[in-house]
Amino acid sequence: MKIKEKFNLRQASVPIMFILICAVCIPLSGLSPKMLINEIITRMGRNSFLILSLLIPIMAGMGLNFGMTLGAMAAEIALILVCDWQIVSVPGMILAAIISVPISVLLGIFCGKILNRAKGREMITSYIMAFFVNGIYQLIVLYLMGKVIPIKHSSIKLPRGYGIRNTVSLLSMRQKLDNMLAINVAGVKIPVLTFIIIAVMCFIIIWFRRTKLGQDMRAVGQDMDVARDAGINVERTRIISIVISTVLAGLGMIIYLQNMGNIATYTAHSQIGMFCIAALLVGGASVDKASIGNVFLGVILFHTMFIVAPRAGAYITGDSMIGEYFRVFVSYAVITVALIMYETNKRKAKSAASMKLKDAQDSEETQKSADAQEG
């Protein structure tokens, strides 16, 4: 029991650090509570779904899925097409979701197959793969769209006649989902429908854990060899987990972009994986363990810091860039700390097992000498 408590304290150290940072920065930022809560609610609606997509690969023992960027790219391609076809509002979003799913599935299968060849190095492999697929994405968006894939509207096309502009406006969809069923509580807008969708997703994940597939994933995540000996198809299970994650990331990206109201065609996806993973880790998750609670705690803490840090930075140094610098710096720092903690924990567990041997020997010695004294 004692060991467990200690372990939890280690796990909790990152969230506690962030609570302290937020506690210092909130008064400095000079934001009114109403504004702050409004911002936090908005960002919860915007980001939670994306972060939920990370949970399933962690369950399957594949670590933090940096490859969720693949799903984000699939969603962007779908949204660009829907935008060109001028299907607006929620129907447009649903159509974009329908288009993004097959693309995400294909990318997920591709990603899963490669990760199966790089067992134990999933994180770095998926991270680098995100760069590779980004290249393909750019090829499609920059050259094929308008040349091979018909794009009618010049508002999203580059002036040269093919390729997509740096920014695609999603004005027709902007916050359409958030505003449906939205209620206003004391000046704080609550996007009820978005929250309902997120809640449904949470229930699906809880339910999924209790299915046969979920159980298999947990088994594969803990010991692939044992799972294989028991007859579980390890490779297939791992691929499915990545496919689910990629599809959910795509859907999450659509929710994210409808809230933003525009697509930064060439950069929107590039940091999304990093920020989602950082948020999850801030919520107290680790490489091999994450819960829905970690997701929400992470979103609140990480984004509170995002909101208040630039203003606090501006207040202290007079330069708001320091806050922008700070948030990127912190994201990378959090991920680095989490990875180091994961490795040291593994090593510690091993060392503890060795120490047990020594303790057993020592207690045997004392027992022996006690016996000798008696005799």
Added chain:
Amino acid sequence: MDTNSAPLLKMQGIKKDFFGNQVLTDINLELKAGEVLGLCGENGAGKSTLMKILFGATDIAETGGYGGDIFLDGQKVSFSSPFEAIEAGIGMVHQEFSLIPGFDATENILLNREPEKYNFISEIFGERLNTLDRGAMDERAREAVDKMGVAIDRHMMINTMPVGHKQFTEIARELSKEQLKLLILDEPTAVLTEREAVALLDSIKNMSERGISVIFITHRLQEILTVCDTVAVMRDGVLVECVPSSETSVTQITKRMVGREMAGSSEKREIRNNDDAKTILKIEKLWVDMPGETVRNVTLDVKEGEILGIGGLAGQGKLGIPNGIMGLYEAGGSVVFDGKEIPLNSPRICLDSSFAFVSEDRRGVGLLLDETLEWNVAFPAMQIQDKFLKKYLGGLIKWRDEKAIREVTEKYIDELQIKCTSSKQNAKELSGGNQQKVCLAKAFALEPRLLFVSEPTRGIDVGAKALVLEALRRFNRESGVTVVMVSSELEELRQVCDRIAIVSGGRISGILPADSTTEDFGTLMLKGVR
């Protein structure tokens, strides 16, 4: 038990060779329903190979299959994978645990055979989205645990369980399979405490009453006599004896297990008495955490100039001793060499104190496979002792002395009769025996004061074996180097060593002069087995 019934299992003329190396010769074995068969024999006697054949292990088919026939319930069977064997009603509990650490006992018992509940989503996406029926799972796990007759906590996480309970969880998993007719237990009591072992034996009797046959492999002979109906003893791939347990005794089984007819190797040779020599290496309270070869509380003196053998059964910890001292696995205790304390867990300091180690893991630790023989022989000496280097500018720049390297390599190629095209050949192109000779040459080139040799003859043919052993003996006698040799083959230890220490259950169970009888060694080997 119905003695008239046809045998449940019949193995007829089973033969197996690994690339021409005969490991099983003409094994005939019968087992009735509900019968308990005790199977014993030294390591390498062929027990595990025989069980692998029965259980359809994939490496048997990959190495060319086996000869002879297996009949189960009168039907001829030949399993190409363990899954087929399980399907036919054979269960096996391996020595290494096959459990998911973060699952509780119930989840492990029913791993991948969980009762499921149908729902509408699984109709669309397939059966894997059925939810688990926790109630039914608990019920079935309880039945299996009851069947076993040993109470374990079904809701305890595996990683918080004592080792014995893990073993029982595995047994319960096999028992939860309804088709189970034959259960193979591979050294199940090795990890159990005294009380747990007794519980297991009761449980085996219980299973036998329910009509499940059990093949029970163990080194604890008393257990075999307590619980088994029949005792089968294997030696060198031959079934030497198969008798009802009432007609045999521990001494007789021991004799059958070790007492091999010695042909030709019984030549007289001098065994030196080094009792008067000073103690060069003093090991006290050594523990080593080497997976599968745990060492517990070993205290051992090595005399200057002797060849000390360390023997014992596999998995008892003999390999852990040199690996722990050389710093390859986490270790504790005290090691004093020539009056100087050697810190553990630091390979470099061991090498600096002129220790050398020929590892049992030739290809992993022993050799630079993609480099030439010259490099393999000279590399450690170059790294550690600055040998074979030409120094310029007062030692600021060191260049390899290619000529000296070639000379020393060629010297050892001659001496050890290493078969190769030239000293520039890559190490991986050599045969196993010649690779082993290169490992020795490498250690000799270090000119150590203390040489650890671990399993020097594993996996090499008879001719090379004799040469390697002869080289070791000559190196000891001519250069006066103290040698500690670890081997699972008692015979070869007796040929080379002056004294032999037997390790059992991670501890030294006794030290005897090399000319003691095999029975004495056999008794020591089985004494502390746990």
